[in-house]
Amino acid sequence: MVRKRNLPLLCLYYLVLVLLVVAVLLPIIVTIGNSFRIQDAEIFNYTQKLSIYTFFPKTFTPHHYQRLFQEAGFLTPVFNSFFVALITVGTGFLVNGIAGFTFAKFRFRGKNAIFLVFLFSFMIPFEVIAIPLYKTCDALGVLNSRAALILPMVGNGMIVFLYKQFFEEIPDSLLESARIDGAGVLRSYFQIVVPLSIPVIISASLMMFIQQWDAFLWPLVAASNKNLKVMQVAIAEFTGENYTDWTLIYAATTIAILVPAVILVPLQKFFIQGVAATGLKD
Secondary structure, eight states, rough: OGGGGGHHHHHHHHHHHHHHHHHHHHHHHHHHHHSSSSSSHHHTTTSOOGGGGSSSSSSSSOOHHHHHHHHTHHHHHHHHHHHHHHHHHHHHHHHHHHHHHHHHHHOOTHHHHHHHHHHHHTTHHHHHHHHHHHHHHHHHTTTTTHHHHHHHHHHHHHHHHHEEEEEEEEEEEEHHHHHHHHHHHHIIIIIIIHHHHHHHHHHHHHHHHHHHTOOOOHHHHHHGGGOOOOHHHHHHTTBOOHHHHHHHHHHHHHHHHHHHHHHHHHHHHHHHHHHHHSOOOO
16 A cells, blocks of 8 residues: 555656656657648648647548558668668677677787777767768778668677677686587587577667668768668658658658567567666666
């Protein structure tokens, strides 16, 4: 039974919680609702005077989703974003996971200094390194290719940090027993460490997936080929100099929101476990 003196505090807690839920969900509800409106004008007709039609259309129509895929060819940018994100996640797991394992379980000269460089790397705004990165990709001859969208995003200092923190909690005795049984480093990593690290692998993979799924600046700079256009760049192009197709933008944004949500919801338990186990959460 809740004590009377704790009741006001409890009410305040739930009030703040409800306000946070509303603040998070309301923009999503408005976005989805606007994507089903008949025309752009209806979006602005109900903004001055608040009513139920501010959030939901009077008449629902899926017409703008048909336009999005049939007329605007939005399926190609969605595929490009999904493909780039998926390959980045798979490659990033190998590269960042092994790097984190190396920092966690091996001793070598300059280890701490190199790790500090990794930590510093994810604190640098991307805009600072965009031009050097562009010149590097140009010198390698990978501009205007999927490789240009994937390779610069594979190495991630934040993800290396997550893996390192998690791997440090795995007992060295397990790896020593495997070594005595004749297992090499890679075999120990993939057969012992990886199965024990599913939560952090899922957390890191979701972070990398969402980073690539939401990417705008680098794809805009590195891939001018329209066949390589990613979703966020395609959405930006619905805004023209003289006209903005708002219903098309809302329809595309709805897809951009729902795909990560569908992936995250069933994996949220593992995501929370992974983040908590790395020491990022008290």
